[in-house]
Amino acid sequence: MTLYEAELVVDRRHLAADGVLALTLRHPLGEELPVWEPGAHIDVVLGPGLERQYSLCGDPTDRHAWRVAVLREPDGRGGSAYVHGQLAAGGKVRVRGPRNHFALRPSPRYLFVAGGIGITPILPMLAAAEAAGARWTLLYGGRTRDSMAFTEELKRYGDRVRLAPQDESGLLDLDSLLATPQPDTLVYCCGPGPLLDAVEERCARWPAGSLHVERFQPRAKEAGKGQGEGEAAADTEFEVVLERSGHTLTVPADVSVLDTVRAAGVEVLFSCTEGTCGTCETDVLDGTPDHRDSVLDDEERQAGETMLICVSRCHGKRLVLDL
Template sequence: MSEYAGELVVARREFAADGVLALTLRHPLGEPLPVWEPGAHLDVVLGPGLERQYSLCGEPADRSAWRIAVLREVAGRGGSAHVHEQVREGDKVRVRGPRNTFRLEPAPRYRFVAGGIGITPILPMLAAAEAAGAPWTLLYGGRTRRSMAFTGELARYGDRVTLAPQDETGLLDLPSVLDDVPEGTLVYCCGPGPLLDAVEARCPSGMLRVERFRPKERQESGADGAFEVELARSGRTLTVAPDVSVLDAVRAAGVEVLYSCTEGTCGTCETDVLAGEPDHRDSVLTEEERAAGETMLICVSRCRGGRLVLDL
């Protein structure tokens, strides 16, 4: 999947639900945009120190435009407020991507669970599962029916989609989706942290794929002591102090590396590990990927021993 880095024009601005603004982005010269796969997201640079990740929720085959949707978060950090209040049709926004840490893997059947704005990466997955002929169902919850985005587009799927506004039905009925899941099924879930935690508690990790918008509460891990990092391609060896991230140490040494969220949620800084044991503290890698120890997110993860060798 190739990436694009530059400005795109806001070709359309419309509300997909109460508090959810959908933006259609096009190349300023009308050129085709890179292809992408369901689960991909864009880094959107809104200003100095104001960079956010938004899932692509349009049609992957349509290279003329990309669509994202932004939930207005009243208690947010300013990104969503900026998009809702400042970004207008005809404006240009700087983006990087697409990048995908939430890929739809081939499976004989799927069960999807979405909460609120978590429907955005799931939406193109449904079309892909449909095209592959794989049976699937979606349980989609939100605060109210009016706050749930893209319900009109979901209507074409009939009773395979269960809409569950909390003010009408209460909390999502997870047992109806996650109990007695047939072997081989993959479960995809995106939404607020408490929903993902509840799904993880009921679903074997081998069949579950999640994407988090906020870092997962940190589990017990190794100590925050100093350690060495050897940069194999740069020929440098750095000491990472207890209060410094690997990412910050690498950047301070003048080594360029892609990064974005600095919270371990976007996957931009994922780096190959050539030697050593990472202390994984991210919210992206699967348990299998963590056990393999072949990559790490250097913005939050550290070292379980005294030394790491990275492909940088």
């Protein structure tokens, strides 16, 4: 699939909360931007070796503007510092996308849970659920009320939105929200890893497919353990066949599929190398992937039709990829 790629201009930047900067991006010639749906994100190239993924949090019906929001992370890897400190209004950035591994599926009822900057993909979902006539509620937590982005925009939804700043009310009360499975209800959650882990634990008794999460950081796991069904394969050598380019390569035990493919001179898009952004997702033509990513859901892992080649490996001795 060929993704849209263009240099966009920062039309507007404003603080959405303490430490959260919202950017509105437009095409410098006023051209329309690609259609996107709630849950989508874009790759933003901030400089050499500095590429980040940000959720689109504006209005999907506005074909001339994309909005993202960036949390200032003092201990981050440089992306947020660049956006907050150097990317001024009128500046340009190269973007690629959109991609969507967190799509909003149709349902008569939703429970949304957001923590901190995790509100960004949830925000357009609320508008979509509202437009579809679905029933929904949002539980939104953050360190302090001032650190929680877009609270002014959320006021229009009234008491369907419950704000829970930690310094006022403690940790989110997930038990009252999720302890009892609810029929015909989908749960969407985005935020820091501990929140997602807690939500997953409470939704373990819900019907399969009820919970959908998006992670900004890799899922914590034991060494050698994957994220697919059953036991993960050990880190052993296996063969990968690149169907389109005609290569048959050996993937060493201590080297990723991505690095092996790139070393053979085959171009492939990638970004995070941690299994969180989905940029390197590749079609699997034969073989069984050992999924170790934090992107694909259980249904996608069981299907085994794609894999994230930056972290995932092989159950068995051979994979055939559409590369």
